[in-house]
Amino acid sequence: MKSLQATGNKLADTEVQLGILEVGMDGTYQPIPFQEQLLQHGLYPLKPTHISTLQVNVGKMCNQVCKHCHVDAGPDRKEIMTVETMQACLAALDHNPLISIVDLTGGAPEMNPNFRWFVEEIKKRKRHIIVRCNLTIIVANKKYNDLPQFYKEHGVEVVSSLPFYSKERTNKQRGDGVFEDSITALRMLNEVGYGVEGSELKLNLVYNPAGAFLPPDQQTLEADFKKALYTDFGIVFNELFAITNMPISRYLDYLLQTGNYDRYMERLTNAFNPAAATNVMCRSIISVGWDGYLYDCDFNQILNLKVSSGEKHISQWNQSQLNNREIVINQHCYGCAAGSGSSCGGAVT
C-alpha cells in the first residue's frame, strides 16, 4: 500500500477534500455547516482559551501505511522537519514559558534523523514531552530497539496507537504483522517500567475505530483493553484514549470507496455535542507542520488550513496574535465535537 500522494489519488489535493466535505462527492450532500452549529450554541467564533501545548509534526515519513491515517504518512513520504525549523520551535519555547507540553508526532517521529537531539533540547527546557509512537518502529530496525530506554531517560510520556486488543481488527487497519510487533514493543516498554503500577513512566494507548463507526464509551473500552492485554499478553498501560477518525485524507478515501461517507457524516452531525465543542483541543494547542507553518490542529495542518493570525510561521511566533486569533473551522471539525468528543488525549467530556 502507498500514500494517496504516491498513487496520484485526487484526494492528495486538499482543495478536493474540502470540496467533498462541503457538498459530498456528487455535489448534493449538504450537512449543517459546523459554523452554524457553533453559532446556535454561542461558540462562534471559536477562540483559544490559552496555549499550553505545542504539537510538532516532525515529518510524514512512517514505517507503516495505515488505512485510516489522516497524515497520509508512509515510507514514500519524504517531508521531514529540518534542524533549523526545530531550532525555531525551541526558540518559541524559550520565549513562551506558559507552553508546558511539547507533543511530538509524525509519521513515525522517530524516523526524523534529528529526533533524539530535539527531544534532548526540549528536555533541557524542562517541558513535558509526549511522543506519539506507533510501537512497530521500536522493532522495525536495530537502531530503534533502544527507544524505550531513551524515552525512560528523558521522562517522555509515550502515547501509542493500538486500534484493538485483537490481532484481526488491528491488522485490518494497520497492516499484516502490526499487532504482533506492537505486542513485542509494548512488552519492551513495560520491561523498562512504562505503564507499570507505581512507575512515573506513562504509557497511554490510542484507540481508533477500525471501520466506519464512532468510538464506544472510553471508560468501558479502557477496561476491556486492560483486561484483554493483561490476560492474553501480560501487558499493562495507564490510560486509553478513544479517538474519532476524522473524515479527511486516507480515511476519507476509505469512506468514499466503501460507500460509507454520507452515513458517517450523518452520524457525526447527529452526534454533535456542544459540551464537546466547548472543550475541543484546538483551544489550547498550536500545531506546527514539518515545514514550520502553524495550524490550529493536526487535522487543519493536513488540510493546509493555516492559522488565521497574521504571522503563520514558527520563526515569526507572535503570542499575542495567536491568543486572539479565530480558530479555523470546517466540516471535519464535527469529528472532534461528536458524542463524548475527541482529541489527541481522547474524549473531552
Add this chain to the structure above:
Amino acid sequence: MSNHYYNAADLAKFGNIGEFQKELADKFFAWYGTAFADSALTAKEKSLIALAVAHAVQCPYCIDAYSSDAYEKGYSEAQMMEAVHIAAAIKGGAALVHGVQMMNKVKGISM
C-alpha cells in the same frame, strides 16, 4: 407511500413516531434508554442480547442498528455470529419442541 415495505433511511426516522402520539413515544424512548444503560448487565452485554433478539424477530432495522452497535462496542465477528446462532438455536428448538405436541396428538388419535 413507497413501493416497498422496508427502507434503510427509515431507521433514522424512528424518533418521529412521536408525531402521531407523543406521550407514548416519549415514554417508550425513555424506557428504552434506561433499559439499555449500564446496570446489572453492561450496555455492551445488552447490545449483544439485542443483536440476537433482532435476528430472532427478524427486524432489519434492529439488525442494522445492533450489528453496528455490537461491533462498535468491541465484539468480534465470531462472537456476533455465535449470538446469531443462539437466536437460531432457540428459534429452531422452539419449532422442534412442538414436535412433542405433534407426537402426542398423533399418538392420541392413532390405534
